[in-house]
Amino acid sequence: MPSTVEIDRFQALQSQLRDRWCSIDEFDRRELDIIVIPSLSLDRQELQKIKGVHHYEERLLFSLIRLRNPGTRLIYVTSQPLNPLIVDYYLNLLPDVPYPDARDRLILFSTDDASTKPLTQKILERPRLIERLRKAIRTDCAFMTCFNSTQIEKELSLQLDLPLLALDPDLLRWGTKSGSREVFAEANVPHPDGCLEVWDAADLATATAELWERQPNLKRMVVKLNEGFSGQGNALLKLDALQSVAPERASTVERAEAIAHAFEHLSFQCDTETWAHFSSRIPDLGAIVEAFIEGEEKRSPSVQGRISPMGDVEILSTHDQILGGPDGQIFLGCSFPADDSYRQQLQEYGLAVGKVLAAKGVIERYSVDFMAVRSSNHDSWNLQAIEINIRKGGTTHPHMTLKLLTGGHYDRQSGCFLNQRGxxxxxxxxxxxxxxxxxxxxxxxxxxxxxxxxxxxxxxxxxxxxxxxxxxxxxxxxxxxxxxxxxxxxxxxxxxxxxxxxxxxxxxxxxxxxxxxxxxxxxxxxxxx
The missing domain is CATH 3.30.70 (Alpha-Beta Plaits)
Structure with missing residues (x-):
């Protein structure tokens, strides 16, 4: 547990962001150092399901857009040295910035460690690397940014004596599946019926039985690890084989007992996942159950936003997500912008969620994933919020790369991205x-x-x-x-x-x-x- 002194010092560092941060859309001539820590500080067992995940540290190279500001230096740290070709490739994408000048203001560090530990942990284990970073950074005009914020990013912020452009990790619960449900309720954003987090398989079975009792017409439910991501921690429970303990035929206790046995046959999104492993993760990560959203025509749109250090909420983009996996719950990619038939509604819901998060003290990027189901008469879409991600994600890189390439901006009125010619x-x-x-x-x-x-x-x-x-x-x-x-x-x-x-x-x-x-x-x- 961090001490009171550490908490006060971290908050004091965060307060400096108001003076040092500026929007990427602004041309900034100030002297500024930005240290980029592209660590995926997420559950290691869940990360291992993603092929080549340690190379995902390259995704934050869109941050090179900051080098268009002539007084800005970028300090980029990775687990292993970046291929020079990849660095040159990104630098040559920068418009209106001479390559030699941009390269001189890009400083690269590496831990030379290919292990599965989060990059931030690798840095913390190397005090001499931290000392070299301190010497390289102008700490009076610098801040640190990351892929996602946890206690180890907070610790690195304190060791480098730099403000962290990310939420205080004490607020991470608002980005879990359960915390998302609480925020949706507070923001009056529609979301599926379900439960808050439980911490063992027996309570999960009971919560599932109670959900079925509230929604007796359900055909399927989704069981999720509370801190899973990209759909990797999701499983589908089909109710057709449990009709003998349906709400009108059995008690809640009998139904929960049958469901507990049925968990052995869950349909997992990851081919190698098993109930034995999944259930072993519940005490660490928590779990929830939700009603599965049925529909003949479904889509999975999302909205992205940003909360500035001053507490201002801005909508950045909307996307239609490309999903795969056995039951279509694994994030594969996206198309921009989201369909214009629900684009504005996504923005409104995203803004409502952002305002609730801002009131809780959250800053930086967030996204909200939805399911969209076309109505029976095909004239409208029903949007149901699924989860909040309080971090950069799969839709961050493409949108920021488009901004890097064109110097354009997101137009809130149309929901489109406009280049400099409009x-x-x-x-x-x-x-x-x-x-x-x-x-x-x-x-x-x-x-x-x-x-x-x-x-x-x-x-x-x-x-x-x-x-x-x-x-x-x-x-x-x-x-x-x-x-x-x-x-x-x-x-x-x-x-x-x-x-x-x-x-x-x-x-x-x-x-x-x-x-x-x-x-x-x-x-x-x-x-x-």
Missing amino acids: EAKYYVATDNLQSDRYIGLLPNDLMEIVARHRLHFSRSSETGSVFHIMGCLSEYGKLGLLSIGNSPEEADTIYKHVIQVLDDETQMHTQHPFHPVYLSSTHSSTHGD
Whole structure:
């Protein structure tokens, strides 16, 4: 537990953000150092379900947009050294900034540690690295930013004597599944019936039985780890095999007992997950159960916002999420903006949630995920809020990269992103473009393919594709893709063309009998489109 002195000191550091922070949309000539800690400080067992997750530290390279301010230096820390090609690739995307000047103001550090520990923990275990960071940073005009804020980010903030542009981790409960439900209720945002967190399997079975009693017409329910993410901690409970203990036929106790046995047959989003493992995580992470939202036509939109250090709430974007997995609950990617039939409503709900979070002291980025179900007469959509993420996420990188490339802004009135000429831009993006055929491709190989087929982003048309998490490519056959167009249809066409080119190129190169991928008997492709 942090001492009272540490709490007071952290709050004093946070108060400095009001003077040091400015919006990315502003051109800032002040002297400023920003230290970027792209650590995924999330549950390690859940993170291990994501292929190449340690390379996701590359996703915050959109922060290089800050180098357009001539007095700003960026100190970027990673677990392992970044491939120089990847660094150069991002720096060359910066418009109107000379490459040598931007490179001089980018300072890179690495822990040289490929373990599964969070990056922040690796830094804290290296006092000499912390000392080098202190010497490199102008602490009187600096702040620290991160992917998500936990107690270890707070500790690093204190050791570096820097304000942290993120929420106080004491407020993290508002980003859990249970905390989200409380915020939705306070903000009057519709959300599925369910329970607050429970901490053992027996209580979860009881909560599930009680939910069925309140909603006797339910066909399915979703069981979730309270601190799961990207849908990885979700499982589906089908009620058709439990009709003998339905509310009209059995008591709550009998129903809970039957449900406890049925948990053994949950449908998990992760192929390797089991009830034995899932239930063992409940005492650590907590769990909830919610009504599964049924519907013939469903979508999963989201809204992103930001709460400034001054407490101002701003809507940044809306997206339609691309979901996969056995029951369509795993986040694969997104398209921007969300459908115009519910875009404005998303913004209103997102603003309401943001105001509740701001009143609780939350700052920085947040997002709200929804399920949208088309009405029976097809003239409207019913939106139900699912969860809040109080951190950067899968939709942060593509939106910020578009801003980096175009210098444009999000127009709240239309819900579109407008470039400097006032033209709307659209995109499709994924962190999960993966195929076994891509294994063995180096970032240099990818750049050759991009150049040969003219897949790169064009500054004249402001259309084309940008790639990220390229460090995953050689080992896992996985990378991130952002395809930008002047219409939703053009963005989708560009996105699919990139995938076709990569598939064709790797098909050609896997014909050689000694190629390691050629010897594989399976070809798995998760494109997220």
